[in-house]
Amino acid sequence: MKDAKTRLRRTMMFVPGNSPKMINSADIYGADSLMFDIEDSIAITEKDTARLLVANALKTLKFHSETVVRINHPTQTPFGMDDLKVILPAKPNLIRLPKVEDISEVELVAAEIEKVEKENGWAEGTINIIGAIESVKGLYNVREICKHPRMAAIALGAEDFIANLKTQRTKYGIELYYARSQILMAARDAEIQCMDTVFSDVKDMEGFAAEVTRSKDMGFDGKSVIHPKQIVEVHRIYTPTDIQITKALKVLDAYKDSIENHKGVLAVDGKMIDGPIVVRAQRIVDQAKAAGVNVEEKREQA
Numbered sequence: 001m002k003d004a005k006t007r008l009r010r011t012m013m014f015v016p017g018n019s020p021k022m023i024n025s026a027d028i029y030g031a032d033s034l035m036f037d038i039e040d041s042i043a044i045t046e047k048d049t050a051r052l053l054v055a056n057a058l059k060t061l062k063f064h065s066e067t068v069v070r071i072n073h074p075t076q077t078p079f080g081m082d083d084l085k086v087i088l089p090a091k092p093n094l095i096r097l098p099k100v101e102d103i104s105e106v107e108l109v110a111a112e113i114e115k116v117e118k119e120n121g122w123a124e125g126t127i128n129i130i131g132a133i134e135s136v137k138g139l140y141n142v143r144e145i146c147k148h149p150r151m152a153a154i155a156l157g158a159e160d161f162i163a164n165l166k167t168q169r170t171k172y173g174i175e176l177y178y179a180r181s182q183i184l185m186a187a188r189d190a191e192i193q194c195m196d197t198v199f200s201d202v203k204d205m206e207g208f209a210a211e212v213t214r215s216k217d218m219g220f221d222g223k224s225v226i227h228p229k230q231i232v233e234v235h236r237i238y239t240p241t242d243i244q245i246t247k248a249l250k251v252l253d254a255y256k257d258s259i260e261n262h263k264g265v266l267a268v269d270g271k272m273i274d275g276p277i278v279v280r281a282q283r284i285v286d287q288a289k290a291a292g293v294n295v296e297e298k299r300e301q302a
């Protein structure tokens with residue numbers, strides 16, 4: 001479970017669960033997580049087919065990416081509990097609980113997971129939950145929701161959220177600023193991850209890059225995406241630059257030296273280094289390593 005709360009999740013790509021073609025090729029695009037959808041991209045008449053297709057894919061295909069299944073809501077729709085019955089035995093890494101509004105909904109899904117883990121002799125925490133806040137009511141309960149032990153991450157579902165807010169999405173996202181901030185604070189307080197919502201215009205790569213940069217700067221761990229070409233852009237934005245990495249290494253090396261040699265206040269390139277700077281430097285190095293950067297090579301180049 002520890003890994004579920006910390007693993008690299010820069011991108012989580014939605015894959016419609018009724019498309020064998022997209023399901024079969026999804027793993028080649030290098031998303032950190034793949035989210036097979038049986039909720040809003042699937043028509044009511046296709047729910048049974050999508051559920052079975054996704055379960056079958058999970059059982060028979062090998063995935064490098066983390067696997068996530070977005071179920072239908074377990075109490076607000078007649079499909080959610082059946083989704084769990086079919087999907088859980090196929091052992092996805094995470095269940096995406098959409099439109100979550102209350103801790104009781106997380107408890108309901110968690111109880112089903114626990115049952116299936118026990119039946120199969122799997123370790124506790126084999127399957128975890130990512131919730132999606134998609135309404136004001138959900139936002140008001142987000143702190144309690146994030147603290148459930150099965151929760152690995154929380155996400156914003158902006159399309160539904162703005163419908164509930166009775167507004168529209170703007171270029172700068174002012175209408176989502178409060179929700180994004182609140183969800184982030186709740187995630188950090190609960191020590192789980194936080195994913196930003198989809199950007200639906202796949203043609204507008206400039207607008208997409210601007211939104212990803214803003215949400216990364218706010219503190220989000222990653223972005224939900226709907227098309228393979230969005231993956232490359234998010235990974236580029238989320239991977240620290242060479243300059244950031246070498247600077248961070250310098251800070252960490254100086255800090256290590258000051259601890260080992262009992263030195264007092266230290267400075268790097270004329271700038272005083274204190275606790276929070278060391279923490280941020282460590283995060284940059286961790287992010288670079290997680291993204292596959294050879295950090296030792298950068299140290300040699302520094």
Ligand SMILES: CC(=O)SCCNC(=O)CCNC(=O)[C@H](O)C(C)(C)COP(=O)(O)OP(=O)(O)OC[C@H]1O[C@@H](n2cnc3c(N)ncnc32)[C@H](O)[C@@H]1OP(=O)(O)O
Nearest residue numbers: 013014015016022023025026037040041159198226227228
């Ligand atoms: C508000 C919400 O709930 S959002 C979440 C629900 N929405 C979704 O799940 C939508 C996911 N995305 C998609 O279905 C598609 O990207 C669409 C419909 C938007 C566009 O699809 P296409 O017109 O096929 O896009 P395009 O032709 O550019 O695709 C290029 C390739 O990427 C593949 N691809 C595109 N999107 C995806 C995806 N999400 N997952 C896997 N493969 C994909 C296509 O199959 C195609 O493969 P090919 O080159 O082997 O033929």
Ligand SMILES: O=C([O-])CC(=O)C(=O)O
Nearest residue numbers: 157158159160197198224
């Ligand atoms: O969770 C997401 O990003 C997609 C979604 O369902 C929404 O925006 O309503």
Ligand SMILES: [Mg+2]
Nearest residue numbers: 134157159160
């Ligand atoms: Mg939604």
